[in-house]
Amino acid sequence: MTHIAPDSRSESPVTVARVLELPDLAAGAPEVLCGQDLLGTPVRWVHIVDTENTGALLEGGELVLTTGSVFRHSHDQARSFFDDIEAAGVAAVVVELVGPDGAFDAEARRRIGSAVDGRVLPVVVLHRRARFVRVTQAAHRLLIGEQVARLESARRVHEVFTGLSLEGADEQRIVDTAAELLGAAVVLEDAAHRVLAFNAAGGSVDALLAEWPARATGEGGRTREAGPAGSRAVRLHTPVGVSGRRWGRLVVPDAGSGAEAAAHVLERAGQAVTLARMAAQDRRDLLQQARTGFLQELMDGTLTDPGQALARAEALGMRSAPVYLPFVLQLEPVPGEDPTGLQLRERAALDAMTAAARAQRLPALAGGLRSGSFAVLLGLGSADDVDRRLGDLLDRADALLDGGRPDAAGAKPTSWIVGVGPAADSLSGAAAGLEEAGRTVEVVATMEVHRRPFYRFGDVRLRGVLSALREEPRMRAFVESELGGLLSSEGPAALGFLRVLLECGGNKAEAARRANLSRPALYARIARIESVLGVSLEDADSRLAVHVALLWLEVGGRLDGRR
Structure with missing residues (x-):
């Protein structure tokens, strides 16, 4: 400095x-x-x-x-x-x-x-x-001398942090500067009191950070408070973030005897951290918008020249590669989540994926598709061992998001669904595979269990075929003939029971257990459904036809403009 x-x-x-x-x-x-x-x-x-x-x-x-x-x-x-x-x-x-x-x-x-x-x-x-x-x-x-010295000190502090803001200094550099000015340890924490950056000012890092979240106290604006019981420490903290959107605090655990002067330094450091985060956010938002627009042009087919596409990608920070792998990531829904929460999770997942690709030295370009999902074009050295490298990338990104622990069966649940398209040797060719990857994600989202780290279209089998036929008029006519009476007269409860029965392969004992029904009630329901459909569910061909019709509805098929 x-x-x-x-x-x-x-x-x-x-x-x-x-x-x-x-x-x-x-x-x-x-x-x-x-x-x-x-x-x-x-x-x-x-x-x-x-x-x-x-x-x-x-x-x-x-x-x-x-x-x-x-x-x-x-x-x-x-x-x-x-x-x-x-x-x-x-x-x-x-x-x-x-x-x-x-x-x-x-x-x-x-x-x-x-x-x-x-x-x-x-x-x-x-x-x-x-x-x-x-x-x-x-x-x-x-x-008067003290007041002049205080003004001079304030001027110098202002110049230091203004200079850091103009230079685009990050949060760690600002924390280091504040610690050097104060000769005291400084910690930047988030709203949950997790340490984002720190400088121990030559002291013990272990002593500074030991049980930090439990020791962190105080809320609101700039505060001066006593240190731990039995000590003469003066603790200072100031919020970071704009009014109404405070995302963390700068903390000086012990400001010593110059607490008033230290409070001024800490306040200016907090403003510099806020400006640094806002500037980084603005730069990232503009870059992300440009990347999303570029991907959309590739997917729409409006950008077909390979040389121009490669030049645009390199200008957006993506190196060229022999092979490009397209995939789509969609976040799993969270009950009761509002749109803002979904947007924050999407941003965190996008950042984690970008950071994971950067850590593994893989060129990548990501952009939003719709709320809760985004597309990625991943550059690879060759088409060999694609699955392993994609799996490593997803594991790294999941770790950055502090992913879940393995369940009792040893499987690790993830917070997203990933659909993969066919690899290609050009950006436009890979972008064409994003449509298939997106369709795969939509189909997987209709499945009750999906433990694979990623899916290709072939992995979803019949559901994938039916998904491709969602807009097919002849498929719509088939479903109407198979389920029309049940849809118009019985409602969702009957469809849910029919689905359980078909998944049990017609096994009435298993269906009764899963539906929590007595045998007489089960037989009565089956008889009612068979009467409405006009078929016998004892017949394997009838069960198959009805099951296909139900699956078509589950993967997004629509009748009369309604799902």
Whole structure:
């Protein structure tokens, strides 16, 4: 990194203790009567007051210098003065108790000590005369210098993170920069408190990340909070993401003594991370739109020139290859899922597939087809061992998505269905196979069990043939003649029972078990269906014809415009 701000924690604020150390004030031999624990309170300004009702003139955070001339001779007046000034929120009060002869006023010290007994407000008495004008000048120089340093530090921090944004820095580089600026560990986590990037700032990575999700706390906007019980750590966090779409947080587990300066650095880092994610999203969306449009042109046949197609693919980031394999991936439905959830899953699957191909050094071009599915053209070195390489790719992508564990039978369920078309030696030839791959996916989606990692058209057998005949008028006429009466009079429940019976091959005992019916109820239903259809289901040819008609409906066939 070429530009680096100084350590933010070195810019300590002007506190009560620092003002008491000024030479002109230290010459007065200060004695702290109360509020010793609050000497680290920051001072906003320094005022000299020697009047009653001083609280109305103050705004809070001031260090007040006074000779006590209006209250030093009366315990009640002293108590009233300190009540008034404490209510105004001052940082501390310094009282010079020196008489006209230059001697310390011990009696006044006794009265004031009694009046401030038990207070948390820092009250300091001076045993010798101090030059208040010179004290205020010196203190104000410190305060102004602190404000200038703070502005200069903010400017440098702004320049650093603005530069990172203009350079297109990623999230890890921004986290590294924030950790270097702060001299403290920084963690970028997502909404589920999973660590996306971190920098331990030279400390122990194990100690930083141990049980991180369980230790992560706090929500909402920028927050300062105490660290773990028994520690003096100051924990800071700021959200990342635009308002209403917060996707994570930047966290500093221990900001040290410079928490205020660290909060500013963390906030600017959070803004830079948000901009980096938005810029990456915009670039990815534009690229994905271009890839999808290119695939659509290939599939529609509007782009037929092989040289132009190859040049377009290379311009979109896909290297040429001897063989191209087309396949379509469709996500399994999730009950109750809304369109946004499906879109997010589709994006995650697309990203995983692209990352898996990149990791295996395979050229690939992917684009959306319809909601929940996308097409891929995969470049291979040869047509040999295609199944193994495609299986490895899908396993890698599934692992990136943290795929499911094997079930009791040893099979690993996947969250998608993959249909594969025939490989070709050109992009346009492979794109033509995407239609077959898409049809295969649609057929597989109608099957109750699909454990293969991918399917070809030949794997779906009769269902595949029937799928190709979905729009065939003669097939529609056949189905109407076989099932017409049942469709118009009995409804879905009868079709469901008929399907169970046919899948059992006419075995009534098995059908009764699967349908949870008694034998008399089963026979009554079969008799009713046979009466409506006008055929006997004891006849193997009749069962076959009716079963084919049912399968045609399942793979997407339509009667009278309705499925």
